[in-house]
Amino acid sequence: MAIHQNPNNKLVLLSADEQRRRLDRVRQLMSDSNIDAILISDNANTYYITGRVFAGYVYIPIQGEVVYFIKRPVELSGDNIVYIRKPENITETIGLNAPATIGLEMDVTSYSAIQRLSKIFPGSEAVNSSSVMNRARAVKTEVEVDMIRRSGIAHERVYSRIPHLFREGMSDIELQVEIERVARLEGCLGQFRISGDTMELFMGNLLVGPNADNPSPYDFAMGGAGINPSLPVGANGEEIKPGETIMVDMNGDFTGYMTDMTRTFALGDIESLALKAHQCSIDIHDTLKTMARPGVEAKSLYETAYKMAKDAGLERFFMGHRQHAGFIGHGVGIEINELPVIAPRSKDILQKGNVIAIEPKFVIPNVGAVGIENTYHVTDDGLECLTNSPEQIIYFDV
Amino acid sequence: MAIHQNPNNKLVLLSADEQRRRLDRVRQLMSDSNIDAILISDNANTYYITGRVFAGYVYIPIQGEVVYFIKRPVELSGDNIVYIRKPENITETIGLNAPATIGLEMDVTSYSAIQRLSKIFPGSEAVNSSSVMNRARAVKTEVEVDMIRRSGIAHERVYSRIPHLFREGMSDIELQVEIERVARLEGCLGQFRISGDTMELFMGNLLVGPNADNPSPYDFAMGGAGINPSLPVGANGEEIKPGETIMVDMNGDFTGYMTDMTRTFALGDIESLALKAHQCSIDIHDTLKTMARPGVEAKSLYETAYKMAKDAGLERFFMGHRQHAGFIGHGVGIEINELPVIAPRSKDILQKGNVIAIEPKFVIPNVGAVGIENTYHVTDDGLECLTNSPEQIIYFDV
Secondary structure (H helix, E strand, C coil): CCCCCCCCCECCCCCHHHHHHHHHHHHHHHHHCCCCEEEECCHHHHHHHHCCCCEEEEEEECCCCCEEEEEECCCCECCCEEECCCCCHHHHHHCCCCCCEEEECCCCCEHHHHHHHHHCCCCCEEEECHHHHHHHHHCCCHHHHHHHHHHHHHHHHHHHHHHHHCCCCCEHHHHHHHHHHHHHHCCCCCCCCCCCCCCCCCCEEEEEHHHHHCCCCCCCCCCCCCCCCCCCCCCCCCECCCCEEEEEEECEECCCCEECCEEEEEECCCCHHHHHHHHHHHHHHHHHHHHCCCCCEHHHHHHHHHHHHHHCCCHHHECCCCCCCCCCEEECCCCCCEEEEECCCCCCECCCCCEEEECCEEEECCCEEEECEEEEEEECCEEEECCCCCCCCEEECC | CCCCCCCCCECCCCCHHHHHHHHHHHHHHHHHCCCCEEEECCHHHHHHHHCCCCEEEEEEECCCCCEEEEEECCCCECCCEEECCCCCHHHHHHCCCCCCEEEECCCCCEHHHHHHHHHCCCCCEEEECHHHHHHHHHCCCHHHHHHHHHHHHHHHHHHHHHHHHCCCCCEHHHHHHHHHHHHHHCCCCCCCCCCCCCCCCCCEEEEEHHHHHCCCCCCCCCCCCCCCCCCCCCCCCCECCCCEEEEEEECEECCCCEECCEEEEEECCCCHHHHHHHHHHHHHHHHHHHHCCCCCEHHHHHHHHHHHHHHCCCHHHECCCCCCCCCCEEECCCCCCEEEEECCCCCCECCCCCEEEECCEEEECCCEEEECEEEEEEECCEEEECCCCCCCCEEECC
């Protein structure tokens, strides 16, 4: 079941070709932004460039060799590795030629850490290279798409078990825990990587009945009150009752790359308004699948989805009811919230190799949340769906 | 089982007295550091000051009323609430008297976010207030200690089930998943709050046999290879075999406040060296319990522990074998790594109201990790143990 760690201690776990493809992309974007070198320490970016997470820094000059400065773990081997104790050792150790501009991950690294890093390049102008890395990672290589595809297959396997996990009288959180267990036994890493400081979520979101309408502080598509005000999102401990929907939007991180998938289940018959809204979500997917192509504006997907919801008279339930989310989709990969952003004011243009989650959802008062989410690969021929579970509402047996 | 969310929408969930105690402490430390006002947005700090997490900012002037600027969720009620769309609305909306110095959370907030916040206080000097909040939170109120105490009781209940969860032929990750499930059903929130950008861990660490000696990139006491190089820590999917130890150091977040507890289990007889090292860990705890008092230097606890390990001839296994951790304990509360730090170069002095985890551990090659960890409350009478599970090695039945 488990994917075993590489038995040797090679630092770079990507093939030379694969790493070159990623570095070429990063360097092209560095060149476009006039950045001479970048220094990476964010786990997601380190994983992207090397295929593993370590504590330390990756130094990428626009020309010349990549250098790896490692704090932990011990005993890694490979070319251009320098073990350091602190960031000041970076320049002490090898006397880098000072780049005119040094790109640092200013959107994800703390102010104090960036100040410290800036000082070790006194002759360089420190600039923000977060956007370079985010734009590089938004266009996946074939190897990356394949890792997402493999996550999707495991994700489907977990979701196919959900109807068998339900027992009458269960609370939402009890059902969620059984799904978590099955996911973990299928190899889900659990870790739910989110870019940004203030979004927290444990293993995803399971929303039942009226709890779906409880607003949460996080910028996720849906809310839920949670079971504790220190983590006010998702399942709230209430029993699952007939006439309610169960929306499952849980963690698909099986390979270090995630899929994002939502399916809706129900206990007994539910109101026709909810059925209509669920079908509208499926219709939106079908329409966007015919529209989405490299070169299409991401915001046009949002506009089409919004118009379809409005034309169906479902506008006030679209992407929430008491509180509305301002997007219907997002890139996904190493983190759950990558580029492009599929939102009204997005300036992103779809590119071949993007992997995007599309999640037109509705919250119907007293019934719960309905709709589906799939993860798609943007190809020249349109969207390849990487999360192929059945899309209709699935009814739990009682 | 679940702790239900406060049914009303009151923003501040702390009692007025409890909030005043925390604010008094924060303001005393602001005064010592000549900071006129602080602006909080980190989830852990927001939870500390209000008893809930929301997206937005808490403005704390050294005198006058606290103001809450909220982005999400909608519909919160209480005094001094201002709904905003973006941080610039903070000063636009109410025209705060510009403080001479404004404290921002520079150790935990991104460089880009701090730059943006600094600009909305153009007449103020922006200074780093992370230390103020960290030092305030290091000394727990009675209400906080009681939440940690309650987490400890639930944590003990989970650990008492561990011997019953083991089945012959299980892998480490399979056992971990069953413990995760029991913990979640007991109300564990799952979320493992860690301060700092680059430490990641899912639901804690379970280390079996030689995997305990695999170094990880994170600054935790113990390592493990993990099942994927994107999260290289902990269980690695190997079967649990006779003669090996199983060290369980799993998530104790049942109340928004955590306990940190480690216990060691074994399958069949294990080498006498491992038994000796485990007893040394217990002896270190017993000794530190008699030493630790308000006013004692944190580093002296480390020195005593290290000397005891050395005198027992166990120095090279202490806090790791291939890779060593540089501390034996740390504060714990809303996050797993709070003040004080119990390490050789720590300048921290134990204070009444500190809650500290002490974890003298050993890695014995071919056997695994041994030792225990407890969470203690520092009182005038010494350490109150908040994690009271049996401390001897517990043998799994086969």
